Amino acid sequence: MMQFRDLKKQYSILKAEMDAAVLEAMASGAYIMGPQVKELEAKLAGYVGVKHCLTCANGTDALTLALKAWGIGPGDAVFVPDFTFFSSAEVIALEGATPVFVDVCEDTFNIDAADLEKAVLQVREEGKLKPRVVIAVDLFGLPANYPAIREVADKYGLLVLEDGAQGFGGGIEGRRACSFGDISTTSFFPAKPLGCYGDGGAVFTDNDEWAALIESYRVHGKGAFKYDNVRIGLNSRLDTVQAAVLLVKLKAFREYELDAVNKVAALYSELFCHSERSEESVATPVIPEGFGSSWAQYTIRLRDRQQRDAVQAVLKAAGIPAMVYYPKPMHLQTAFKPVLPSEAKDLCPVATSLCERVLSLPMHPYMTEEEIVTVAEAVLNSVQ
Numbered sequence: 001m002m003q004f005r006d007l008k009k010q011y012s013i014l015k016a017e018m019d020a021a022v023l024e025a026m027a028s029g030a031y032i033m034g035p036q037v038k039e040l041e042a043k044l045a046g047y048v049g050v051k052h053c054l055t056c057a058n059g060t061d062a063l064t065l066a067l068k069a070w071g072i073g074p075g076d077a078v079f080v081p082d083f084t085f086f087s088s089a090e091v092i093a094l095e096g097a098t099p100v101f102v103d104v105c106e107d108t109f110n111i112d113a114a115d116l117e118k119a120v121l122q123v124r125e126e127g128k129l130k131p132r133v134v135i136a137v138d139l140f141g142l143p144a145n146y147p148a149i150r151e152v153a154d155k156y157g158l159l160v161l162e163d164g165a166q167g168f169g170g171g172i173e174g175r176r177a178c179s180f181g182d183i184s185t186t187s188f189f190p191a192k193p194l195g196c197y198g199d200g201g202a203v204f205t206d207n208d209e210w211a212a213l214i215e216s217y218r219v220h221g222k223g224a225f226k227y228d229n230v231r232i233g234l235n236s237r238l239d240t241v242q243a244a245v246l247l248v249k250l251k252a253f254r255e256y257e258l259d260a261v262n263k264v265a266a267l268y269s270e271l272f273c274h275s276e277r278s279e280e281s282v283a284t285p286v287i288p289e290g291f292g293s294s295w296a297q298y299t300i301r302l303r304d305r306q307q308r309d310a311v312q313a314v315l316k317a318a319g320i321p322a323m324v325y326y327p328k329p330m331h332l333q334t335a336f337k338p339v340l341p342s343e344a345k346d347l348c349p350v351a352t353s354l355c356e357r358v359l360s361l362p363m364h365p366y367m368t369e370e371e372i373v374t375v376a377e378a379v380l381n382s383v384q
């Protein structure tokens with residue numbers, strides 16, 4: 001059976017280097033904050049092009065650390081796309097602030113800057129919450145439209161938090177993802193573009209003051225030293241073993257994996273676009289001019305829920321795993337019911353419709369041409 005993201009194949013290729021790196025970390029005895037953690041942080045900051053990189057326990061904590069550094073809490077409105085993984089919005093409520101869901105663009109899946117402005121104006125008019133932050137998500141590997149988001153953010157005094165959990169490796173006009181926010185974050189969950197062998201995450205910023213606060217928050221709000229605690233924080237560090245894993249994977253990512261996923265995506269799109277059969281029903285991912293994706297997912301749009309579910313079933317029967325990211329928009333999540341007005345069920349029509357029509361196909365740097373063709377043909381044969 002074909003793999004959706006073949007991490008075992010990746011391991012088999014990196015095995016010699018990976019085993020040596022992990023064994024070295026285990027033999028060293030420096031399991032927490034070992035030298036590999038600092039080395040990784042320096043390499044990640046250099047790759048992304050920001051001054052500070054602080055690793056942490058996972059991508060959700062990375063977002064939480066950013067909100068804590070900014071003192072976001074009760075009475076604050078934080079704008080977030082309605083079409084994303086739960087974490088992006090969860091962290092807002094966890095800090096006691098109020099998530100405000102914003103619709104996304106049909107073609108890029110990312111937050112719609114025009115709808116963001118509408119949502120900010122509505123919050124201001126209601127006068128109950130203070131607009132503070134927009135969390136823009138680089139969904140499926142494509143950076144959000146930061147030039148447009150920045151314009152709205154500047155106009156209304158919002159801080160920009162880039163959720164680059166899926167975006168690491170993408171870019172806009174030569175600038176890399178995880179450098180677009182006032183603070184940016186990523187995740188090293190195994191299936192992300194750059195993943196470790198467990199949980200991990202990182203925060204990026206050019207701002208010295210926020211970096212110092214995050215450094216404190218990630219180790220129990222430490223002050224001058226670990227047992228001097230000046231604020232309530234988290235225990236959110238990246239393990240030395242995971243840093244060792246990531247150093248090996250970052251090298252492969254830079255040298256060939258990012259190119260490889262772009263080739264997979266290009267072949268998929270060519271097969272779908274050149275097929276006469278697909279014209280009406282298979283919409284391929286759109287990468288705007290000047291943008292680059294890290295292809296966390298290759299996500300097609302079908303006509304409606306019925307067709308999407310049928311295609312997924314046909315693929316499954318053929319031994320091809322295809323996933324629905326995401327089946328439910330944020331504003332319909334049960335957990336957010338208490339924080340939403342009752343008329344909220346009609347919010348964000350684009351996100352709601354995408355949840356019914358999207359399907360993510362197998363995507364990873366080690367896919368063979370034969371596998372890509374097999375998937376594309378199975379999709380094309382099933383959309384009739």
Ligand SMILES: *Cc1c(COP(=O)(O)O)cnc(C)c1O
Pocket residue numbers: 058059060061084085087088137163165166187188189199200201
């Ligand atoms: C995976 C993911 C996160 C959370 O990362 P974890 O490391 O799993 O905590 C946050 N936002 C988005 C968009 C994600 O895809």
